[in-house]
Amino acid sequence: MCFGGFSMEETVVGGSGNDGGEKSATEKSSSALSSSPKSSSDPVMYKLVRVEGDGRFVPATDDEVMEVEELLEDVKNDFSTDLEQTKDIIPKEGTSAHDPKLESPEGVLGGHCKEVEAEKSSSCPEEGRSSDENHVNQPGSAGQCSKTPARRNKSGKLNAAVLGRLKPDFSKLRGEICLDNLSIGELHETFKATFGRETSVKDKQWLKRRIAMGLSNSCDASTTTFIFKDNKLIKKGKEGSSKSDGSELKEPVLATVNDKCGKSPIGNGDKPEGHQILSLKKLRSSNISESKNEDSFTEERVAKRLRKPTRRYIEELEVESRECGGRLVLSAKNSGHAQLSPRSLVRPFQNIQSDRKAVVTRLDSLGGSGVQIPYVCRIRRGRPRENCMTLMEFHPSRMSMAAKLVKEAVEVHASRRDDETDNGIKDSIAPITVPMPIRCNPVPEPENDQMWPVTIPVEQEQDVEKVLDSSGETCDNNVTIVPTTKGGMRRKHHRAWTIAEVMKLVEGVARYGAGRWSEIKRLAFASYSYRTSVDLKDKWRNLLRASFARSPADKGMNSRKNAATPIPASILLRVRELAEKQA
DNA sequence: CTTAGGG
DNA sequence: CCCTAAG
Structure with missing residues (x-):
């Protein structure tokens, strides 16, 4: 040990x-x-x-x-x-x-x-x-x-x-x-x-x-x-x-x-x-x-x-x-804490400071905040937007809640910074303040879903999307938990594609060609920081599939309630054209 | 990092 | 959507 x-x-x-x-x-x-x-x-x-x-x-x-x-x-x-x-x-x-x-x-x-x-x-x-x-x-x-x-x-x-x-x-x-x-x-x-x-x-x-x-x-x-x-x-x-x-x-x-x-x-x-x-x-x-x-x-x-x-x-x-x-670091640490003293859970940060050897920590200087956080591997690299509730559901383990929260806080923080960079928005970031009592409120607003009193700029594009988003699918509250083999669970944050997004995608493909996903993302999707180039690619793949599958005949799919953005035939047609043009 | 493709 | 293998 x-x-x-x-x-x-x-x-x-x-x-x-x-x-x-x-x-x-x-x-x-x-x-x-x-x-x-x-x-x-x-x-x-x-x-x-x-x-x-x-x-x-x-x-x-x-x-x-x-x-x-x-x-x-x-x-x-x-x-x-x-x-x-x-x-x-x-x-x-x-x-x-x-x-x-x-x-x-x-x-x-x-x-x-x-x-x-x-x-x-x-x-x-x-x-x-x-x-x-x-x-x-x-x-x-x-x-x-x-x-x-x-x-x-x-x-x-x-x-x-x-x-x-x-x-x-x-x-x-x-x-x-x-x-x-x-x-x-x-x-x-x-x-x-x-x-x-x-x-x-x-x-x-x-x-x-x-x-x-x-x-x-x-x-x-x-x-x-x-x-x-x-x-x-x-x-x-x-x-x-x-x-x-x-x-x-x-x-x-x-x-x-x-x-x-x-x-x-x-x-x-x-x-x-x-x-x-x-x-x-x-x-x-x-x-x-x-x-x-x-x-x-x-x-x-x-x-x-x-x-x-x-x-x-x-x-x-x-x-x-x-x-x-x-x-594993956290598990072991936490199990130790559990047996050592319940106080540990109440004042995680004091423990970090006073029992430095008990809590494996590293100094994280994200955003210049210089927070000392428990050492955890950052599993998410992309869009760690899960809110507290899903987080808790996901980790029913003995992993210290505080540790998790801190981790997520930092991750959110980090992702936020990414987003800012993507959008060219510069703003100072308030130092992370980690609340001692663990309180989590589900926050519907996707771009404000960090659960910490952290001051972070909100992209105005979100409002634009909200307007355009007919399905009202703006919040990525719907983070589903999918079981993996091995019995583990994995978070899957889903964010439905809006018509606007699809249109932009199609337009981008038309302009820059399929495959230039990073270009498309950078030029046509600057607003949507949560869409990665891979997302674009995947979506395009789906669009292709959809466009070719549905064109022969609109089969029984109709009875199905397509609450999730039924892609207009016009767009589908466009997709098909583009696909054939590029093929 | 980006792209392509499988899962 | 996620992951990974290749450029």
């Missing part, structure tokens, strides 16, 4: 999001910092402190304490071991890990805790490992790559624990895992520990793949140099492809995955926005490679998937992910 990061230390950090520019964070520190790893049964006391920019610990305020209290309350019993490890996640100046557990022969774990600090600002895997040399005080530590994953998994486990109030079973995640030998129940446990959520899937194979991928999903598998073999991660390539050495494979099952990936996508401390975005890229790809097509998944496949999945693929993935308690 490399996103929706909600590890203990992060939670605490988030709880004190009152750093007014001052780089400070609140973290808890263990009063038993020096305790040995085996003393996990010892009573441990935790004190909430803020870490100032210089590393000093400052006692937390009462508010801060209260912020985290209930969280800790719920989980502290489960964290006898977790907290033990957390202490090494919380970097402390000059503290070196004495934990023998943390000093594996490879120095894998010993080094990483230092790196955490510097990782805050380190960069993307493709750019190579960040060379924040100043922080690595670990002589003879193993390759940098191997450190991070170890931490990641550790954090991942913490996340899982906090998110799902689950007791992570580290023994299952530590060391080599032979998923083959696990029973369904054990697989479920492992799954739980890996993803922080339950699963009811009984399919052993599926579980194994999920878990395997889950453990390796922190980066795009295609960029790794590891492959799966017998449910173990094996480094492929020159350096000992499948050493039976064992020592090399012990920890690596968890720790090797990120060879090239570098740092953990999980948030540490104050992360620059850029970092989040980069992480998200990884998240997306990992999501993609993680699920779907489970059946055709093979070991090598991890490294094989190079082609960027199509949008539809992603959508379907989203659906699937939802169905099985998905790990």
Whole structure:
């Protein structure tokens, strides 16, 4: 679980999001910092402190304490071991890990805790490992790559624990895992520990793949140099492809995955926005490679998937992910919220700010508004005009309503800008204001269907069309939901063609020729920003069909009530002429 | 991005 | 109407 990061230390950090520019964070520190790893049964006391920019610990305020209290309350019993490890996640100046557990022969774990600090600002895997040399005080530590994953998994486990109030079973995640030998129940446990959520899937194979991928999903598998073999991660390539050495494979099952990936996508401390975005890229790809097509998944496949999945693929993935308690960004985040606190839903934006790691966000600067929105893939690129009602109907999922609304708001915003550009209308756009309470009123006016108090210019052409539109089909309220295969749903916004539009289209075809759709759109359809060139083409196709089909004889179609714009025969005739002329 | 064609 | 493969 490399996103929706909600590890203990992060939670605490988030709880004190009152750093007014001052780089400070609140973290808890263990009063038993020096305790040995085996003393996990010892009573441990935790004190909430803020870490100032210089590393000093400052006692937390009462508010801060209260912020985290209930969280800790719920989980502290489960964290006898977790907290033990957390202490090494919380970097402390000059503290070196004495934990023998943390000093594996490879120095894998010993080094990483230092790196955490510097990782805050380190960069993307493709750019190579960040060379924040100043922080690595670990002589003879193993390759940098191997450190991070170890931490990641550790954090991942913490996340899982906090998110799902689950007791992570580290023994299952530590060391080599032979998923083959696990029973369904054990697989479920492992799954739980890996993803922080339950699963009811009984399919052993599926579980194994999920878990395997889950453990390796922190980066795009295609960029790794590891492959799966017998449910173990094996480094492929020159350096000992499948050493039976064992020592090399012990920890690596968890720790090797990120060879090239570098740092953990999980948030540490104050992360620059850029970092989040980069992480998200990884998240997306990992999501993609993680699920779907489970059946055709093979070991090598991890490294094989190079082609960027199509949008539809992603959508379907989203659906699937939802169905099985998905790990997709939003779903996962939301499920986490649901379990964490109902307040989350009430104040989504505060959460974004205070629990930055819990809500995967990106900074969106559409219209210069600079809104921080939950990261979602924009499925719609064209005309995202769905109003709230249809939206809600469409997404009965656990996807956070707030997230959806914000998403749509931004999309609408974006589309509006497109429209303006199309029409050459320039106007300043008011900053998006996202209402905290979720209220949606169906707005009939199509060009005003954004549900946000956003000031946006209205094209005057709309009024023109309203006049011309005999059928009164001006609003695209009629966004129908069409079922797709795979059981998913897809929005289909329909906007009936008016006679005026058809006439313009015919005229455009006559003038510019069929096929020059972009020309026609630009010159004859400048007013109708919602008609794309593809729409024109489709409509023309339909017109052709209609004109040729109906000309021989006006057959029984008449009885049918053609409420939707019965195209006048004259136009049809014209269409036929044009078609023959061009053919 | 545009066009063409399938769904 | 939507999606995608080709220019």
